[in-house]
Amino acid sequence: MHRLNELYRPSLSLLTDLYQLTMAYGYWKNGLAEREAVFHLFFRKNPFDGGYAIACGLQMAVEYLEQLRFDSQDLSYLATLTGADNQPLFEDAFLDYLGELHWTCDVDAIPEGTVVYPHEPLVRVQGPILQCQLVETPLLNLINFQTLVATKAARVCSAAGVFLPHAADRVIEFGLRRAQGIDGALSASRAAFIGGCAATSNVMAGRLYGIPVVGTHAHSWVMTFASEREAFELYADAMPNNCVFLVDTYDTLEGVRKAVEVGHRLRATGHEMLGIRLDSGDLAWLSIEARKILDEAGFPDASIVASNDLDERLITSLKRQGARIDTWGVGTKLATAFDQPALGGVYKLGAIRDENGTWQPRIKLSEQTIKVSNPGILQVRRFERESGPVSEHRGDMIFDEQTKWDQSHDVTMVDPADHHRQKTFAKDTPYTDLLQPVFRNGEIVGESPSLQAIRDRVRDQLSRTPMAVQRFENPHEYPVGLEQGLFHLKADMIHAARERT
Numbered sequence: 448m449h450r451l452n453e454l455y456r457p458s459l460s461l462l463t464d465l466y467q468l469t470m471a472y473g474y475w476k477n478g479l480a481e482r483e484a485v486f487h488l489f490f491r492k493n494p495f496d497g498g499y500a501i502a503c504g505l506q507m508a509v510e511y512l513e514q515l516r517f518d519s520q521d522l523s524y525l526a527t528l529t530g531a532d533n534q535p536l537f538e539d540a541f542l543d544y545l546g547e548l549h550w551t552c553d554v555d556a557i558p559e560g561t562v563v564y565p566h567e568p569l570v571r572v573q574g575p576i577l578q579c580q581l582v583e584t585p586l587l588n589l590i591n592f593q594t595l596v597a598t599k600a601a602r603v604c605s606a607a608g609v610f611l612p613h614a615a616d617r618v619i620e621f622g623l624r625r626a627q628g629i630d631g632a633l634s635a636s637r638a639a640f641i642g643g644c645a646a647t648s649n650v651m652a653g654r655l656y657g658i659p660v661v662g663t664h665a666h667s668w669v670m671t672f673a674s675e676r677e678a679f680e681l682y683a684d685a686m687p688n689n690c691v692f693l694v695d696t697y698d699t700l701e702g703v704r705k706a707v708e709v710g711h712r713l714r715a716t717g718h719e720m721l722g723i724r725l726d727s728g729d730l731a732w733l734s735i736e737a738r739k740i741l742d743e744a745g746f747p748d749a750s751i752v753a754s755n756d757l758d759e760r761l762i763t764s765l766k767r768q769g770a771r772i773d774t775w776g777v778g779t780k781l782a783t784a785f786d787q788p789a790l791g792g793v794y795k796l797g798a799i800r801d802e803n804g805t806w807q808p809r810i811k812l813s814e815q816t817i818k819v820s821n822p823g824i825l826q827v828r829r830f831e832r833e834s835g836p837v838s839e840h841r842g843d844m845i846f847d848e849q850t851k852w853d854q855s856h857d858v859t860m861v862d863p864a865d866h867h868r869q870k871t872f873a874k875d876t877p878y879t880d881l882l883q884p885v886f887r888n889g890e891i892v893g894e895s896p897s898l899q900a901i902r903d904r905v906r907d908q909l910s911r912t913p914m915a916v917q918r919f920e921n922p923h924e925y926p927v928g929l930e931q932g933l934f935h936l937k938a939d940m941i942h943a944a945r946e947r948t
């Protein structure tokens with residue numbers, strides 16, 4: 448059973464916009480259902496005014512596509528839908544066709560955990576146009592949100608220094624109570640773990656995805672008892688192996704002293720106090736003072752957890768102020784991607800075969816040149832440069848896999864927003880082609896990576912991404928261009944399309 452289905456119902460096939468089904472019906476009615484097409488899923492702008500994004504959500508998309516079937520309940524529901532004349536929207540023969548339908552497309556995708564940039568196809572779907580079109584909405588639903596949250600998590604974790612060698616800090620995701628509904632929370636926990644968080648407070652996410660779960664206690668626990676001291680003692684008696692005391696219910700530094708007293712008592716029974724949590728007040732000053740109290744009392748290993756509307760900017764500021772926090776509890780701003788609640792990923796037709804079987808590239812025009820989609824069957828080539836122990840990413844070139852340029856020569860890419868900006872890579876520059884096969888004829892190819900492997904990939908990718916691209920303020924724009932031939936094809940197509948209109 449897939450994890451996605453485990454939460455909901457056996458078939459997720461109705462999880463789409465009705466217009467995908469109206470188009471599917473149109474293709475079927477016109478005998479075009481099986482016409483081969485290629486679509487690309489990409490976004491146009493990095494989230495959070497940042498310089499990069501982290502691809503995320505593919506595994507769920509794979510699970511969704513693999514199970515794509517309309518069961519009898521789905522079909523019965525679709526049979527009830529009517530048009531303006533009160534007649535059924537879909538004729539029975541079409542519903543029979545849907546009942547027989549299963550996924551037969553090829554899918555290539557950039558692996559989860561890869562650093563990605565605007566206009567790069569994260570997912571490419573090739574196959575019968577009816578199927579390609581039907582999955583637009585669920586693919587966007589699954590990939591937009593997780594890519595957004597994984598990016599947010601990577602930013603929060605880099606602010607906390609999680610990706611530094613020998614890092615001691617951890618970020619814990621506390622978002623469930625403020626997340627956008629059940630799946631918003633679960634997807635956010637998964638994406639946050641991929642983006643670098645060490646654990647989640649969401650127990651269901653722990654069970655479904657194998658993410659480590661952690662928990663301290665709330666103010667209500669302290670408020671239940673006559674004194675803070677009694678509250679800590681009873682908690683320690685009940686759970687001697689999980690003692691992180693929330694110290695800010697009354698007077699924070701007094702709370703730390705009470706925690707120390709109970710910590711000594713705990714130690715006498717053979718257990719160690721794990722740490723304290725700060726949840727209000729000046730977190731920089733309080734953490735510095737709390738650290739002194741803990742160290743002087745013989746608890747140098749006790750952790751200082753902080754929470755309270757934290758995000759990457761606040762964490763950066765607290766670090767600059769010398770805060771002695773080592774565990775950052777981040778909820779609302781992470782799980783809701785607070786400062787940008789959606790990634791504007793889109794899914795566009797790149798090419799379609801004509802009656803003779805020849806691929807015809809397609810574009811979608813826009814007033815803004817940068818919004819014009821890229822034609823063809825696209826791949827992304829990431830060029831690298833040796834730089835110390837790792838090779839650094841130097842630039843990404845989007846190209847049409849069908850274009851055969853002379854690979855024994857240097858290759859030039861052109862910035863689609865400004866054709867004067869060009870970059871040439873020598874013919875022997877090392878590169879990786881980012882899109883990798885995921886489905887062939889509807890069958891999964893290769894193994895899906897573990898969540899841990901995806902998480903490791905984020906760390907590795909960020910170590911290869913120029914720091915100037917990763918900074919929060921005015922990040923450097925990472926070079927992404929179109930292979931020269933593709934650039935010219937696109938320019939010609941725009942010209943021809945504008946002539947036609």
Ligand SMILES: Nc1ncnc2c1ncn2[C@@H]1O[C@H](COP(=O)(O)OP(=O)(O)OP(=O)(O)O)[C@@H](O)[C@H]1O
Pocket residue numbers: 726727728729730731732754755756757761764765768
């Ligand atoms: N040293 C600091 N520098 C910058 N921001 C801080 C610092 N310490 C705390 N903050 C942040 O300031 C915001 C307000 O915190 P503060 O505890 O004053 O108010 P609060 O959230 O209303 O407290 P409470 O949780 O008791 O209601 C929070 O987002 C907190 O993380």
Ligand SMILES: O=P(O)(O)OC[C@H]1O[C@H](OP(=O)(O)OP(=O)(O)O)[C@H](O)[C@@H]1O
Pocket residue numbers: 621624625726754755756757776777778779780
């Ligand atoms: O601040 P976040 O990043 O969302 O992290 C989760 C928050 O949830 C809890 O308190 P809650 O907000 O429920 O109550 P409080 O503000 O009164 O502490 C916890 O103490 C954190 O402050």
Ligand SMILES: O=C(O)c1cccnc1
Pocket residue numbers: 621648661662663664724754776778
């Ligand atoms: O375990 C915690 O400290 C926790 C969990 C959820 C939200 N805030 C805090």
